[in-house]
Amino acid sequence: MMKRILIICLLLGTAFSSFAQLSEADSLRIEAIYKRSMREYQGTKMNMLYLDSCVQLNPNMAKAWRDLGTPYLKRGDFATWAWYINKAVALAPKKMLVSRGWCRYKFMRDCEGALADLKEVIRLTGDGTAHTGDGTYNLYVVMALCERGLGHPEAALQYFSLGIDSVRKWDPNRPPDLYDYVHRAALKIQLQDYKGAMNDLEKEEKIYPDLAETSYYKGIILLAQKKTAAAVQQFNEADKRLKTGFRLNDVYCEIFDSIYPWDVAAQLAAVPH
Template sequence: MKRTLFIALLCLPVWLYAQTNCEIYKDGPHNLACQLYDNAIEYPQGSKTSQQIFLESIKACPTYAPSLHEMSVPYLKRGDFYTWKLLIDRAVKADPQYLSQRGWCLFKFLRDFENAYADLKRLYTINKGQPGYTGDGDYDLRIIMALSQREMGNNKLAMQYFNECIRDHEKQGIVGLFDYLHRGVTNFKLKNYNAALTDLLLETKKYEKLADTYYYLALTYIKLKQPETGIKNLLKAKELYTKTGYHRNDPYCESPDQVYLADIELALRKYKGR
């Protein structure tokens, strides 16, 4: 069976449901909204019953952010970004911590890098440099800030966020699964080939069977005038991609720095005869 690596659980946000202690809300509207929220999450996400109860919760307290947020998620998954945005904007207004979800989803689903960064930078300031993680848990949001800046052409500012985040995580021994890959690719774009090589080799230690990493390693070795090593890495990337299926893939979204088989084969045709 092909073992394709699915990133971010089909690129859909995942939130763990837990009953809320509604007793923390002393006023009636908030308390009722909380109880209705707890009732709604007992039903399948996006079901008619669940959405109707969330609507009742919001009617009881129009500023109850958890219900506003949770009601928005099915619209996001269905591609109704307009309705999602109306609801998530109200959630953010009620509780700025939901900037994390709005910013991440603007980056992931809408490729709105400018507004994604603006949301996450605001949260970064509010939380004193610790904006938190993406809804799927794959990334520290500083990595998303870095990638947003990179996509806007601001590679040097992107590197500042990469370095800050990775340095913090190295101290704790919890570097993200793809953090070295993204910083390595960014170093490659900046023509810092030795730094790119270091990062990409670190990525192979983090996840040794990812075709995408070996593709970028190959390009880096070629730039460092080691074409034979480059070709070996391209061949390894192709093998991992075709025979074992270890590559980044998502049926809904293109993942950052994702590589396709066509990219690998094109590079092999270009460099193998040299």
């Protein structure tokens, strides 16, 4: 391991005087190694070598511990990822709990664990406007999805209200997130609040005009209201949009409330003739 570290240091033209206590200059050099890791493809030998050197030289570098675990997460080795991310959280809970909570939900559907992490983030920071690392969701919206996954629709609605309505009041200039309204609409359909759901879908359409799920859930509402012809039109539109790729999509995981061609086909088959 020391041999690896020395190789990295030589590559960057650095030499560390002491491992016991880092000087400002040493910290800057370790940061340079970290930045070098980001120039390599994630999970490659060199990427992991640079990151491994960072934590050996500075065991308190939480972001390097987090990054070491990320390739394991994306490969489905959740146990190894958990070992790394737990070390990162222990070193920097305010920053790293967001990452652990979001990944627990996104990759593992550990709604209970994710909810606990995100509640702790808000307790520590008091900031409910923060977002997931990839910028997709406000933390309150993730908490709403977790509560919904746990079978608590009323609690989910409260978090959606915080994540959508309240955040807009705190920051009127902040643009809406891409999928918030379609998620809340799906929940309102579950609760048979069709008027509220349709209102959210209309808002969603202004943000993402071609989203297949918007048409699909409009079809569900119209079918429940016995507006058969209009429902069929929406289902056909959803099918068209699916074929062109305009849908809830993520390169790693299935997104909650996403639909597939067979969902549309099943609804069309159930339409009274």
